[in-house]
Amino acid sequence: MLRYLTLLLLLVLPLSAHSADNPWTNSLYFENDLFIGTDSDYTNGVKYSIISPDLSPQAPHKRTAKISRMALDLFHTLPLVKNAPAETGHKIELAFGQSIFTPQDISRYDLIEEDRPYAGYSYLSMAYHRKSDEGQSWSQMDTAEVQIGIVGPSSLAEDAQKFIHRIRNLQRPNGWDHQLKDELGVTLAFERKWLYHPTRQRRFCADAIGHTGITLGNVMTYLNAGLEIRAGWNIPRSFAVSLIRPAGSTWSTLDHNLSIYLFSAVNGRAVLRDIFLDGNTFRDSHHLDKRPFVADLSTGITARYRRLSLSVVRTRRTREYEHQPKHHGFGSITLSYAF
Numbered sequence: 001m002l003r004y005l006t007l008l009l010l011l012v013l014p015l016s017a018h019s020a021d022n023p024w025t026n027s028l029y030f031e032n033d034l035f036i037g038t039d040s041d042y043t044n045g046v047k048y049s050i051i052s053p054d055l056s057p058q059a060p061h062k063r064t065a066k067i068s069r070m071a072l073d074l075f076h077t078l079p080l081v082k083n084a085p086a087e088t089g090h091k092i093e094l095a096f097g098q099s100i101f102t103p104q105d106i107s108r109y110d111l112i113e114e115d116r117p118y119a120g121y122s123y124l125s126m127a128y129h130r131k132s133d134e135g136q137s138w139s140q141m142d143t144a145e146v147q148i149g150i151v152g153p154s155s156l157a158e159d160a161q162k163f164i165h166r167i168r169n170l171q172r173p174n175g176w177d178h179q180l181k182d183e184l185g186v187t188l189a190f191e192r193k194w195l196y197h198p199t200r201q202r203r204f205c206a207d208a209i210g211h212t213g214i215t216l217g218n219v220m221t222y223l224n225a226g227l228e229i230r231a232g233w234n235i236p237r238s239f240a241v242s243l244i245r246p247a248g249s250t251w252s253t254l255d256h257n258l259s260i261y262l263f264s265a266v267n268g269r270a271v272l273r274d275i276f277l278d279g280n281t282f283r284d285s286h287h288l289d290k291r292p293f294v295a296d297l298s299t300g301i302t303a304r305y306r307r308l309s310l311s312v313v314r315t316r317r318t319r320e321y322e323h324q325p326k327h328h329g330f331g332s333i334t335l336s337y338a339f
Helices: 002-012 066-075 157-167
Strands: 025-032 041-051 089-102 119-134 138-151 183-196 204-217 220-233 259-274 293-305 308-317 328-338
Touching: 041 157, 041 328, 089 157, 119 157, 119 183
Parallel strands: none
Antiparallel strands: 025 041, 025 328, 041 089, 089 119, 119 138, 138 183, 183 204, 204 220, 220 259, 259 293, 293 308, 308 328
16 A cells, blocks of 8 residues: 555655656646536536656656655655556646536525526546557557545535625626535546547647546446547647546646647447536435436647646537536646746
8 A cells, every 4th residue: 555655745845856858747727617608507617737758767857855765765666657658648637626516596595496406516626647659550559547626615616606706797606505415425446549640740730539438426427438539730740638527637748749620529428427416325315307318529729838738629519418408618728837
């Protein structure tokens, strides 16, 4: 157990084990349906993550902090790292975020039985990323993530939404008295991604990223799979920024050249449990009949220059429950900085 706790230690210690070509990566995600003129269902999501440099034994590391070197040496003894091929990369990620869900008519004070419950979810997560290049065109990345959070009033989602609506002079959400009750949420997720990048030339090109995964827990349990197509100028051989979802993070490769590309993606889920529709696990609460299959269809643009990356995305999500009148949409902005 001590060895696996090292993964957390590597994040909280002031590591200097990186170089200009092997940086830390900060990412700030913001998702909101007000971008397309609605204010309901999945209405807001924010997330901040920091991803370590490549911590593999062959990656360049400075030996300036003794405690950091000790932590790295212990990390390198983990079976997933020690037994991996020499060309395999290893990164650790720490993140925190909050998601908010509301019914269509937030002006009402009563319980709207045919619409989704008010719900908020705040969480911390830790993930391990393992990447390998296979030949000139193929790369693969595995991500395992543990997410721990709280659903209910203690998530502070009610306070967050009322504050934002007040300063922006929007409709006050009046039904939070009917939100899901407090419940500890534990989520385990694994996702594998494949990147087909057929060209290394710095010109207009296209590539594709496929993925499959599984998520287990009392908050969400589902199987997912999807595909993303990218086309544009100087697309990096790295995995793209996804929407906010467990084990959906990127692997960024630092490139000092300008990169700009369009992309289109689909992610489908076979859903066994969704606490935001099924209600609390061990207590009575407002709940709905969910649909077993949900898909996200996204289009967007990403621009990268030196250490900065910006993605803007529009997503349409198919109906998630039986009384939902139509598909739901939201916009996303993701800003990343390598340092």
